[in-house]
Amino acid sequence: MKNNVYVRSKKSIKNISLTRIVLLLPLIVFGVYKNGVYLYMNGYTNIIGLFKPIIFILSGAFIGASINLLFEKVIKRRKDKLINLLFSSFHIEYGILLGCLVSINTNIYVFLGVVFVMLFISKLFKNRINIMAVSYIIIYLIHMYTLGGYSFLNLYDTSRIFSLDFMDYMIGRGHGGIATTHIILLIISLIGINITNNNKSNISYSSIITLIILFSIYSVMSNIPIATLLLNNNYMFILVYVATDYVTSSYTLSGEIIFGILVSALTFGFYFINPILAPFIAITIVSLLNNLIDRLCNKFITNHQM
């Protein structure tokens, strides 16, 4: 006999994941166009290249789904509807987001191997750390040290030299992952996930505002345009989708704000070491501290209420 609540809200991991994925679709469609269709139509790539962006994203989703099924159906032997087992954790979303984040030049075998191993480990150890950030760091390091480098530029981008202004970044011509560059679509997506209450919006807003402030100061000092600093290298996408990973980020109101500020402050610091990895290293470090941040915030609030 237990004391429980016998009506439940429709909010579930499945519901949250699906909403976030649906709101990601416009960015994915643009990414497929920019890194597949456009290149194919202009003769920069073959038929395989046309489907390459979608292969990354779908294979990420497939790995996430397989791992959830493997754990829930085979290991835990849970008897539930297939859809509930597939969305028993956020691993499908992690797979899709990693597919969006990586460069179109990423080696597909490295991507598949790293994503599978890391998502498996995260499921095994119940997500103690932001697995998207760690996976990305590993993919990047493998490319840098064994495959000769890592670049966000696709074949069209490398064929000529561009001078990008603010509006170019807004319509997705900046440098970044497969489906992360269109800032207008990203803003629409951010509004969507916030309206549907499927995002830790305090993390997104506090981190974006902090990063804007820090890069503005640096921009004045270095004469590098603020848009170049802020809108390249997936920064905005990471702050909207990766930093706000439910499981590994703070959950109290003040905790979320501090989490966001710390992520951006560390991103700014690591920017001078490696601009591409900076946000991922920052998120990895801060995600390890999320419990501590929440506990301190809770203690502080409790003490001040008394």
Next chain:
Amino acid sequence: MKNIKNNIKDATIHDFLNPEFIYIPILDGYKISVKEKDHVLKEDVLMSKDGINIYSPISGTIVGKSDSLLLNNKKKDFLVIENDYKEEIKKPHGVIRYISDYDKDEMIKLINDYQASKVKLDTKAKRLIINGIDKDPYEKTRSFLINSSSDKILETVDALINVLDIKETIFAINNNDTNNVLNLSSHIGTYPNIRLKLMPDIYPIGYKTILLRNLLSKRQIDEGVIVLNVEDVYNIYTVLKRKKPILEKLVTISGKSIDNSMVVNVKIGTSMADLIKNACKVNNDKYYVIINGLISGMTLENLNTIITTDVRSIFLNPIDDQEEVPCINCGLCNLKCPMHLNPKYIKEHKNADTSKCIECGLCTYICPSKINFKPYVGGNHEE
């Protein structure tokens, strides 16, 4: 899925006032004033303690004691009365014509003697709040009571205003409760001292703390306020008008395992099993029994218990197969808590302060991981 929120289609209150047996729990320290095979009349004193009497809801024969029933999931001894269906009383009640003719002390004494309300009437309070909003969104008890007895309720509130010298009175009802909005709007003109306030249909607005916070400022609350729900007011009416104890109670019966949800007027001390067997059609054998709301209520082991003054509703719901999964850190429990508590933190820290919790169950309701926070956060029964 069956929508049980709007499942009570029949707007009438059903009666179940003739159970075969009545069970009166023998509470600690109470002295029993009857013995086996005694014939008791309705309203006879069965037991008493420090001037507080427990009255017989029916006339009939004392058949003895039983320990086969539960009270709040605990075994208890009960005094069993077999109904003779005659409803005999010692002497018929006179009816008091104007309940506002009572003086303050006499009124408070009657209310206390007959336990019309658990609320202690603060004679210095300047504000009176009448709570006409059901505590749980799936309950209809208060709504039905207003619908059937708005004239009596308004008359009693007016009397309380005059006798207790109340300066401001607010009657709060749900703005979605269309029948009662119309009903009260048409009657309230006769009572210029009572202000009708329509509250948004947002759970848990029916809770005293939350309702007060939405109606009055902190300073106004500190100045003194009496909060009575409509059941209290109706009980006060019965006590003042007829000088008789509270022997009956309105209860909502609903749930997915019940075909004909209803609000029923029932004798206090009726066995829940008797009530369900005689009043409703149950469509499923495997169910949970939940009393006092699907969100805010508590689960009973079975129907082997009785209707007490604290029971507002009974729900029979099929056994839930939703599995709890590990917490995803979404923070919704913390965000939605009306008392600004942190249920996740409380669950993880045994020494965390839970005294502010009003047990509304919102944290459990909203949790995407289907975690049950209720055993951890339950703190303070406010009403």
